[in-house]
Amino acid sequence: MRALLPIIFGTIALSSQPLAAALPVGAQAPDFTTLGAVGGKPFKLHLKDQLKHGPLVLYFFPKAFTQGCTLEAKAFADAMPEFRKAGARVVGLSADNLDTLKKFSTEACRSKFPVATASPETIKAYDVVLKQKPELTDRTSYVIDRKGRIVMVHSELDWKDHVARTLAAVQALKG
Secondary structure, eight states, X not given: OGGGHHHHHHHHHHHHSOTTOSSOTTOBOXXXXXXXXXXTEEEEEEHXXXXXXXXXXXXXXXXXXXXXXXXXXXXXXXXXXXXXXXXXXXXXXXXXXXXXXXXXXXXXXXXSSOEEEOOHHHHHHTTXXXXXXXXXXXOEEEEEOTTSBEEEEEEOSSGGXXXXXXXXXXXXXXX
């Protein structure tokens, strides 16, 4: 089984990478610091600090409290026991303001994981500008290993595959 893991992980990474990803698999994830909330409580979020604890699912979503973003957040919240078992953390990022994200962190995320404000610089660095509405982020999920390297990218406006694909990628990392 161990011998198959690189093949399985490579297949996941290749099938999950969008056609024009600014951050391809193997790229160094840009570091950033921002404000976020978990359970309605604000805190300072620094990418490097998050990576000290293990791999990170960094998922960008367009707008808090829209149907797709709420369903995606609830799906991530439901899957948090599996992400924790795989040793990974999950952080959601959007262009929403902190007050909106405080509320979203309790209602949609069920206080299971943090959400944070993506600055224009972070949005540009991760190439997640929503083309139809440049003031919003695209729906893109990155899995970042402890060393800060991108190991999986999935960019798709439909939220339904983001949780399963990121979970498979972090489980493959643990193996």
